[in-house]
Amino acid sequence: MAAAHENVLAELGSALFVSLPRSDQRRRGMEYLQGLLNARGRKTIRNIAAVTGGRAAEQSLHHFVSGSTWDWAPVRRALARHVTDTAPPTAWVMHSMTIPKAGENSVGVERRYVPSLGQIVNAQQAFGVWAVSDRASVPVNWRLHLSPAWLGDGERRGRAAIPADISPETPTDCAARAYLETAGGWGLPVRPVVADIQEVDTPVLVGLLRAARAPFLVRVGGGVRLWAADPALRVRGRRLPCHQIMREARDMRRPVIWRDPGLPGGARHGFAAAVRVGTSPCPVRAGRPAARGELLLLAVGGVGRSWPGELWLTDLVSASPAELLRLTKTVRRVDRDFSGIAERVGLRDYTGRSFGGWHRHITLASAAHAVAALGGVPEYREAC
Structure with missing residues (x-):
């Protein structure tokens, strides 16, 4: 030893x-x-x-x-x-x-x-x-x-x-x-x-x-249905599967770079976006802060891959997509x-x-x- x-x-x-x-x-x-x-x-x-x-x-x-x-x-x-x-x-x-x-x-x-x-x-x-x-x-x-x-x-x-x-x-x-x-x-x-x-x-x-x-930050399946609450979404106010909500958020994607502890080599490149959602209906008003009980739905996708890729749900509503992405990689560290x-x-x-x-x-x-x-x-x- x-x-x-x-x-x-x-x-x-x-x-x-x-x-x-x-x-x-x-x-x-x-x-x-x-x-x-x-x-x-x-x-x-x-x-x-x-x-x-x-x-x-x-x-x-x-x-x-x-x-x-x-x-x-x-x-x-x-x-x-x-x-x-x-x-x-x-x-x-x-x-x-x-x-x-x-x-x-x-x-x-x-x-x-x-x-x-x-x-x-x-x-x-x-x-x-x-x-x-x-x-x-x-x-x-x-x-x-x-x-x-x-x-x-x-x-x-x-x-x-x-x-x-x-x-x-x-x-x-x-x-x-x-x-x-x-x-x-x-x-x-x-x-x-x-x-x-x-x-x-x-x-x-x-x-x-x-x-x-x-x-919490929990990975969810694309078929889980949530209420779209983000004013930037055309489908706001509707209850839809997560993958459909994030397809509507395609234009909100931003480039991200991260290091994946589960894989050898250097930095990884991709896209991420986060939108407000709820497990129950909530009022939608442009420019308002997140309502009590609202959540963020995070989507992550690799370059050249279908969108959305991974989907994560969190109550860390003030966190940026990059911050949330770093947290998702803790799972790879454990693996x-x-x-x-x-x-x-x-x-x-x-x-x-x-x-x-x-x-x-x-x-x-x-x-x-x-x-x-x-x-x-x-x-x-x-x-x-």
Whole structure:
């Protein structure tokens, strides 16, 4: 491990495990983190133990993650506070994670249609909240989607030790609650939440975020219908699909240049435009300021490509299209760091079956991701 990573690990570890009551638990936590960062291949308990103490450590590490009772929530709060103090975020990004599984016993696993893959897979589905800054993106909270089929099966629920207060929820509710839990009471800075998640119902997600008064920027499909409220539009006062509204705004496009963290090379060129819209009818008067409850619909398109391309809905009505465009690229930053760092520290590698074990592993893997991301090395694969 690079020296920079060692320094970040020591600094983070001193804050991360304060809530653990026993010194042996804190020691096991540090050993698990070291194993996630240094073990080769899949981050199974056996491979992690091989780095930290061999067979003698395997049983104790297994118990620490899968059989112990320590609460992961304070550890996640400590991680989030350390990350925001070290690399103040510009946005919170909601990110979905599919975890393919071969069997049927891992908590939450079932046959699911995954839009990004275009097929049905046997998998767990989780939604994460990432703190994104110019320096790094780090996952700080997670919520595992559990369907009625899982929670209504008393036998499976008992085997996975799912707490009694966990109730069924839709993927949209799951994603929203992951963020709202993070934003409520953790003492973190208020920043826009950015989401580009195909598995959720975006109008419902927008409604949940608006109800919580959370600033947001959410990618929407072209068929979502909104009320055109911008005085510059000929179709103002009508309820139309988003793609039709933005086709009417073609003449409002302006050239934009951005750097895409998800792609190699230099600057990208394209066009962007933003117009006022509403989820309900609103009066249209030329020259008036945005009315309470109005939103902005942002369209982004590449040079030589069909218009509109990406469509985003936001309540950041005073932001310019260029500012909003920069925020959309935080999603690409998370995508890149997920494949470049999170996958390599074993975020999806937990092989146990229990609800608590899954949450403890993913909490520690998120902390390992933070060490790698904040350790001063651009790519984790170049550091280990």
